[in-house]
């Protein structure tokens with residue numbers, strides 16, 4: 001499997017969680033009871049799966065390899081992707097901050113979570129679209145077979161050392177559980 005193919009698969013999982021967050025936001029805005037534990041699980045998924053795992057592979061490995069073959073970082077597509085990752089982290093921090101208030105049935109906290117979740121979803125959906133359609137095809141075309149092989153090895157290391165074995169299966173079970181609880 002090409003390294004970008006692995007990343008594309010991860011995008012699909014992130015988009016599934018974005019759809020769940022959107023349903024959670026609908027519930028929070030309608031004043032419905034959304035289990036704070038589910039909100040915590042969703043935030044944990046985004047932090048570990050999207051940010052620590054997926055963005056670590058891009059920031060620590062894919063983007064530097066692309067720079068090596070002449071794709072510019074500053075004022076180029078990589079710079080834009082990096083600043084969008086940063087912006088995404090701010091939305092996630094806002095979601096996490098709102099959860100204690102939601103536990104106390106605070107309406108303003110519910111609204112804050114919902115708007116941060118929608119902001120995150122809008123940002124990441126277009127970010128993923130740009131990576132799938134522009135950045136990854138650029139990587140496929142420019143990176144040498146050796147670079148691609150070593151990237152795949154680096155990705156395996158991230159899985160083992162940063163995310164931890166078994167965590168991916170756990171996250172897939174979480175997606176399935178939350179999709180049932182918050183159907184489209």
Ligand SMILES: [Fe+2]
Pocket residue numbers: 055058081085127131
């Ligand atoms: Fe990205």
Ligand SMILES: [Fe+2]
Pocket residue numbers: 007011054058128131
């Ligand atoms: Fe990505």
